[in-house]
Amino acid sequence: DTEVTQTPKHLVMGMTNKKSLKCEQHMGHRAMYWYKQKAKKPPELMFVYSYEKLSINESVPSRFSPECPNSSLLNLHLHALQPEDSALYLCASSFIHRAGGADTQYFGPGTRLTVL
Amino acid sequence: QKEVEQNSGPLSVPEGAIASLNCTYSDRVSQSFFWYRQYSGKSPELIMSIYSNGDKEDGRFTAQLNKASQYVSLLIRDSQPSDSATYLCAVRKEKSSGDKLTFGTGTRLAVRP
Numbered sequence: 249d250t251e252v253t254q255t256p257k258h259l260v261m262g263m264t265n266k267k268s269l270k271c272e273q274h275m276g277h278r279a280m281y282w283y284k285q286k287a288k289k290p291p292e293l294m295f296v297y298s299y300e301k302l303s304i305n306e307s308v309p310s311r312f313s314p315e316c317p318n319s320s321l322l323n324l325h326l327h328a329l330q331p332e333d334s335a336l337y338l339c340a341s342s343f344i345h346r347a348g349g350a351d352t353q354y355f356g357p358g359t360r361l362t363v364l
Numbered sequence: 365q366k367e368v369e370q371n372s373g374p375l376s377v378p379e380g381a382i383a384s385l386n387c388t389y390s391d392r393v394s395q396s397f398f399w400y401r402q403y404s405g406k407s408p409e410l411i412m413s414i415y416s417n418g419d420k421e422d423g424r425f426t427a428q429l430n431k432a433s434q435y436v437s438l439l440i441r442d443s444q445p446s447d448s449a450t451y452l453c454a455v456r457k458e459k460s461s462g463d464k465l466t467f468g469t470g471t472r473l474a475v476r477p
Contacts (some may be wrong), residue, residue: 279463290452290467291408304464338407342463350456350463352398355407 252356271339283338370468387453396456
């Protein structure tokens with residue numbers, strides 16, 4: 249089973265709203281990732297969690313706030329977003345080898361976010 | 365120079381032909397290489413991973429890696445219209461770089477019936 253699930257599939261929000269994206273995996277992966285993808289562009293890494301701790305923040309604006317409450321769940325809290333934040337938000341997960349390196353990343357189906 | 369470069373295409377091939385997708389990368393410390401397929405409006409789906417020089421075959425797909433030339437390719441034999449998608453090349457560096465996957469811009473493949 250290489251399934252990563254994401255909810256909701258679609259989200260429309262105003263610039264003053266607060267919303268959250270949710271990602272879940274039950275593959276025992278201990279690395280989880282958030283990516284942002286604009287149309288006709290490759291995924292851009294936003295955050296990496298390793299063993300439930302934030303290990304990489306790619307200088308993402310503070311209106312995006314990640315959270316990893318346990319080894320299976322990853323959230324992305326959204327507040328005061330701008331229309332240019334409209335995109336496909338992808339979650340991914342991977343094993344971490346004993347030597348420390350991460351393995352292949354598997355992506356969830358994504359959340360299509362529209363900010364009005 | 366971009367870290368990972370791909371021809372954006374579209375690459376158009378007739379059904380049944382071999383599609384050849386190419387990718388070059390700039391950082392020699394790169395260790396792991398991946399090909400993802402992405403249909404329009406969908407998320408990336410892993411097709412192949414390759415870690416060592418040479419060829420790796422899986423069904424109709426063959427990945428080729430040449431670390432000396434910093435080049436990785438994906439061959440799709442007996443191309444089908446259902447293979448029409450964007451193919452993303454991704455490169456992972458050593459652990460010290462934080463296990464980042466760096467993606468190329470993708471090559472759009474169109475298979476003509």
